[in-house]
Amino acid sequence: MKYSKPIAILKLTRIEHSIMLVIAVLAAELITKSLPNYFLLVMSLITPIFISMASFAINDYYDIEVDKLNRKMNRPLVNGSIKPSEAMAVAWISLIIGIAASAFINLYCFLIALIFGLLAMLYAYKIKEKLFWGNAYIAFSMAIPFIFGNFVVSESLNYKILLIALLIFFSGLAREIHGTIRDLKGDTLVRNAKTLPKVIGVKNAAIIALVFYLISILISIYLFAYYQPFKLNIIYILPISITDISLLYVGIGFLYKKDEHFYSFARNLSLGAMALALLAFLLSPIIMVS
Numbered sequence: 001m002k003y004s005k006p007i008a009i010l011k012l013t014r015i016e017h018s019i020m021l022v023i024a025v026l027a028a029e030l031i032t033k034s035l036p037n038y039f040l041l042v043m044s045l046i047t048p049i050f051i052s053m054a055s056f057a058i059n060d061y062y063d064i065e066v067d068k069l070n071r072k073m074n075r076p077l078v079n080g081s082i083k084p085s086e087a088m089a090v091a092w093i094s095l096i097i098g099i100a101a102s103a104f105i106n107l108y109c110f111l112i113a114l115i116f117g118l119l120a121m122l123y124a125y126k127i128k129e130k131l132f133w134g135n136a137y138i139a140f141s142m143a144i145p146f147i148f149g150n151f152v153v154s155e156s157l158n159y160k161i162l163l164i165a166l167l168i169f170f171s172g173l174a175r176e177i178h179g180t181i182r183d184l185k186g187d188t189l190v191r192n193a194k195t196l197p198k199v200i201g202v203k204n205a206a207i208i209a210l211v212f213y214l215i216s217i218l219i220s221i222y223l224f225a226y227y228q229p230f231k232l233n234i235i236y237i238l239p240i241s242i243t244d245i246s247l248l249y250v251g252i253g254f255l256y257k258k259d260e261h262f263y264s265f266a267r268n269l270s271l272g273a274m275a276l277a278l279l280a281f282l283l284s285p286i287i288m289v290s
Contacts, residue, residue: 008081009090011074012060013053020275021048021145024168027281028149031229032158043101044152047113048145050098055120055141057091062124066183095121108151116144132196135180139172142274160227164281167219168274171247174212175270177205178254182263203255210251217244220277229285239280246273 003011022045029035029044036044060067060077061084067075076082095117102113119127119137128134143165150161180195181202197205220240223230230236250266250273 002079003076003081005082008076012057012076012082012087012090013094014056015053017056018049018052020278021052023275023278023282024048024145025149025152027278027285028146028161028164029153030285031160031164031281032150033153036153040105040152043104044109044149046101047098047105047109048148050094050101051113051117051120054091054094054098054117055124057087057094058121059124059128061087061091062128091121105152108155109148112144112148112151116141130194135173135176135196138176139169142172143169160223160230163219163223163227167216167223168277170212170219171216171274171277174209174216174247174251175274177209177212178250178263178266178270181205181209181254182267202258206251206254209254213247213251217248220244229288233284234289235287236280236284239276243273243277243280246270246276 002008025044025048026035029041035041060075064077064084067078073079077084077087099110099113099117102110120141123134123137127137146161146165146168147157150158177196181197184195184197184202196208200208220243224233224237224240225231246269250270253262253266
């Protein structure tokens with residue numbers, strides 16, 4: 001089934017991920033200090049939205065054959081809703097808009113946007129095929145919005161933001177390893193990518209992913225125990241508990257289940273769990289209930 005052009009572009013660029021990055025930036029600004037003035041606030045949100053859009057568009061451009069082999073018919077490039085040349089145009093236009101917006105904030109934010117925008121292009125072209133480095137890049141790109149948001153309102157890195165970035169990095173890294181397990185066939189046959197499950201085996205890769213999830217869970221508990229605005233805050237611990245339980249279930253599940261139904265369910269559950277965690281980080285500095 002083909003999509004209309006606007007819907008195809010939204011699906012190509014995974015707009016739901018852009019929304020999650022916006023929440024991350026807002027949360028970081030509030031945790032670090034406070035929201036900036038209206039103009040800087042808008043620029044700080046435009047940057048992650050469009051760089052994220054560029055990242056997914058260019059990734060799908062290079063992954064057309066892999067996605068076809070993995071039967072991902074919901075991808076606009078696979079089902080013919082959008083042409084490869086159009087996807088490339090969307091990627092470059094989005095990248096330029098995202099980096100340009102960051103230039104209006106400050107030098108720190110501009111450099112972060114520029115580096116990660118260029119890395120997004122390199123990731124899709126080559127880094128993705130490198131053992132573990134591709135997974136690490138994606139995980140870092142999930143954590144960097146917190147660092148970016150921090151530097152929108154401050155010239156120094158807040159220690160709580162650093163802990164949150166580490167939490168997001170490890171959970172994102174685990175989720176990416178699960179993605180390489182899910183896409184093992186296509187990654188191997190089409191791109192001959194040296195992914196973790198191909199090199200060390202599916203079960204060993206799943207064990208490493210579970211360890212990374214456990215690290216992120218421990219950090220979330222540490223924040224609840226010691227640092228405001230998370231310390232003893234119900235608004236934080238309730239959604240974070242659901243997130244931790246969900247990620248633990250996914251992590252253990254990958255050790256024993258290898259069917260496509262579980263893979264699809266786990267992908268959606270982990271994404272929803274991480275989105276819930278972002279809401280906890282956003283609401284905690286706004287609402288403090290012990």
